[in-house]
Amino acid sequence: MIRSMTGFGASHREVDGSRFSVEIRSVNNKFLKTTVRLPDELSSLETELETKIGRRLNRGSVIVTVRWVEGGAAIAARIDTAAARASIEQLVNGMPESIRDRCTIDLATMLTVPGIVGGDDSEAAVGIAKPVLLELLDEACDRLIEMREREGAGLLGELDSFGTRMRERLETVSDRAPRVVELYRDRLHQRVESLLAEVGASLDQSDLVREVAIFAERSDIAEEITRLDGHLGQFFDLIGGEDGEPVGRTLDFLTQEMLREANTIASKSADSEITRSVVEVKGLIDRIKEQAANVE
Structure with a gap:
């Protein structure tokens, strides 16, 4: 399942007159980077909240904002x-x-006058707030992930479209490749015969066969087509997976391998039709790479 890296989730609760709030925002990042903003008296919870985020999210720049407004029994006791x-x-x-x-x-x-509400009692504050905030963090994460999945559905449609169009262009290249050698042989035969006719000589077929064989070996792109098609198959497997595992980094690496094969095909082939198709393939790979930067 494709998930976007951008999203927002929030959860609020009032307990014994005190109001608790947890908000989570996330944007794109190659890795998971978590920033937790807490009231000073709850700063000792930062590591625990970061760890909990790490269990729920795999990638993105995540900002967690915790708010706590004391009231009721919490203030009265202090x-x-x-x-x-x-x-x-x-x-x-x-x-x-x-x-x-x-x-x-x-x-x-x-109550806002210094000294009216009891001094530093962070341990008691943590004891009151911790269980509530951990529950709210889970709820906010659930909502963030729901939003990521909704945006991921849109990304999936675009990625699938790019992959389908790339497969069509690759099929064009695959169909055209065998004809390239035949066309080269015909052009070479006509050109050599025309030149030899001017001097009254005849063409040695073995020379023609040898020259065509050298060209065929130099311009053979069958392996590159096979590898690129294999990468494309893996691409569809990744975006169609239902295991919930993050695929963004794998997609990023896969596009690099796709581009490598496309560049090799372009450098080997002197055929204009294949070159046009490969240019389109490279453009689609770049668009996939752009969208992969948004995928968790």
């Missing part, structure tokens, strides 16, 4: 009531008596 009381008393005592009765204190704003 409020320093003595510090809060002292801050409120200081505010009230600092107000002019003429406006004291008309002023109100916003408790939500009070």
Whole structure:
């Protein structure tokens, strides 16, 4: 199954008044590169989240963004009531008596005052957040993979079209190749006979056969056609696979081998029709290579 490397997945949950959010974005990359963005108090989870991503994804530049907004029991357990009381008393005592009765204190704003909510308690924070975030990461990965598969279906259609057109051009080359030697023999025979007729000499057939044999050996492209056709068969096997294994890197290597064979065919053949077909084949290989850069 073909998967794209670009995608997005997110999952959110509220637990005991605290809001948790995990977002995953991925774009193209030759390898798997994971960046995890966490609140400072949860930084110890970075390695574990990266490892979990590595089990689900194989290729791409992946950015994981974790958000955690504490609330309810989580904040209540960490409020320093003595510090809060002292801050409120200081505010009230600092107000002019003429406006004291008309002023109100916003408790939500009070919680942002340094020292009101308990100090560094990252171990407790990790204990609360870890199980929730690991579940959300799995859910976000599921959605990311679903999006990758949807985009992969579009890539599959294009890759299949390029491969089919390449096979048609290769069949043209294969059908034309045997005729090239025959045409060369006929042209050579006519040319030599014309030249010899001017001087009153006759053509030695053995010389003609030897020259044609040398040309046939030098321009033989049967092996290259067979290898390129084999690569093309492997290409269709890869894009049609249902095992879910990543094929992007293999496709990239395979296109290099295809291009090598196409270049050899072009360099060996002096036939214009074969050359035109090979130029089209090379163009299709380049388009496959471009799309393979998007495949996981």
